[in-house]
Amino acid sequence: MNLNFSELCCLFCFPPCPSRIASKVAFLPPESTYTFVPSEAGSSTYTVQFNDKAEWQYGDNERANIEGFFTRTSRGNRLACMFMKCLRSSRGLGSRINCNIFSYDYSGYGISTGRPSERNLYADIDAAWNTLRTRYGISPENIILYGQSIGTVPTIDLASRYQVGAVILHSPLMSGMRVAFPKTKRTWFFDVFPSIDKVPKVTSPVLVIHGTEDEVIDLSHGIAIYERCPRPVEPLWVEVSCFVTLVKISCCSSAST
Incomplete structure (x- = not known):
């Protein structure tokens, strides 16, 4: 996990409440x-x-x-x-x-x-x-799911349970703990938004978009999500600062018939 001693003490002696992690992170x-x-x-x-x-x-x-x-x-x-x-x-x-x-x-x-x-x-x-x-x-095959930042969390959750036309993940995060503690290597029982564990179940084609200089969700999150996708398409790594926030709306887009 590569956390320092004080961080380990906090995690094991006072495990964070998932709802508090969620409210602070997102x-x-x-x-x-x-x-x-x-x-x-x-x-x-x-x-x-x-x-x-x-x-x-x-x-x-x-x-x-x-x-x-x-x-x-x-x-x-x-x-x-x-x-x-x-x-x-x-x-x-x-x-x-x-x-x-x-x-x-x-x-x-x-x-x-x-x-x-x-x-x-x-x-x-x-x-x-x-x-x-x-x-x-609208039929599932005519639906493209799009989520940005925190919106990728419910998007991945839904896509792990239903096959759709395609999925677009804009600045996805691996999990709440991995955002708060960047050196975290596993999913703890008190973690929130464990998208990294759900994305292997997504059977639809997935496009990952992430800014290389994203100061909120590091590019490493987008790369990890991309690498775990069973059906990824070529990712889009944007070579500019991507100052996204964690308040964007997740949305479902239906292809016109």
């Missing part, structure tokens, strides 16, 4: 930049309104193609979801890669209820997956 919910406005009386769908702090500002035509709604997780939390239809006339990710985009906010993020936790992460993506499959009837 969960820093930013202020919500959007709201849902009922489309019409009694409707279960909403129009999405972005405030002036939103990273992207959409025009009226583009917002008209974003369907907002809530879904419920197995742990009782209400998740805010958005389904963005691909239109050739619109700008943005969907039009550039010719696919629809489905995204959601974790429990405790945006206008989703509950609080952020590792268990909620997995329940959240399960609810998102079930919604994508049942509400829109």
Whole structure:
């Protein structure tokens, strides 16, 4: 494991609580930049309104193609979801890669209820997956899972249980302890986000993207995840500083049919 004496004492005498590791390493919910406005009386769908702090500002035509709604997780939390239809006339990710985009906010993020936790992460993506499959009837082979940073944790968990069209992991982490203690070589019972142990079960093609100078999640995490993938494609190591944060939304993207 190559930890120093004081670190070993802390680990064995006072093992960290998994929820504390998770909250310190990952969960820093930013202020919500959007709201849902009922489309019409009694409707279960909403129009999405972005405030002036939103990273992207959409025009009226583009917002008209974003369907907002809530879904419920197995742990009782209400998740805010958005389904963005691909239109050739619109700008943005969907039009550039010719696919629809489905995204959601974790429990405790945006206008989703509950609080952020590792268990909620997995329940959240399960609810998102079930919604994508049942509400829109999209087949697994037409779904590309995308996760960035902490978003790679539930993405890998889901992909280890379901085969999909492809998986994109942007700045993945091996586990919480390996981020907090970079010299950690094994998964301890109190560790969180053990993606390194789940990724060998991912049977879908996987693209790993990682910045070579990432100051939050070291490149070694991306390399280790890539090396453990059964079906990796050529990775993308970005030769620039990649100042990612651990608060990005994990999302499921469905290829347009």
